[in-house]
Amino acid sequence: MGFRFPLATLLRYRESVEQREELALKRVTFEMARVGRQITELAIEMARATDDRETALLRCMQASELKSRQDEMSAAMAGKQTLTETLDGLRREREKQLEIYQTARVNRRVLTDLLEQKKTAWEHDQVRAEQKTIDDIFGARIQRG
16 A cells, blocks of 8 residues: 555645635736836936937927926826836735745645654655565574474
C-alpha cells in the first residue's frame, strides 16, 4: 500500500490559494510598472513641451498660443499628479497583497513540511518492515538448517 497523506485535500487547497494570491500580486506589480511607465512618458512629454514653449517665447508668439501651451502643460501636470496618486495607491495595495501572499505561502509551507515529515516517517516504517521480513526469513532458514 502506498503513502497516503490525510491532509492532501487541504494541501491542494492551500496551494491553489497561494497561486491565486501570487497571481494577484503579479497583477498589482504589473499595474505599478505600467503606471510608472506612463509617468515617465508624461514627464518626458512635459520636458519637451517646456523646451518647445521656451523656444517659442524667443520667437514671439501670440498670447492665445501661449495660453494654449500653458493649458496643455497644466493638464499634463494634473495628469501626472493623478498617475502619481494612482501609483501610491498601487504601492499600498501591493504591500497588502504581499502580506496576504506571504501568509498563504506560510500556510501552504506548513502543510508541505508536514507532508514531507509524514512521508519520511512512512518510508522509514516501510524500510523497517522490509528489514523485519528479511530478518524473519533469515531466522527461519537458520532454524531449519
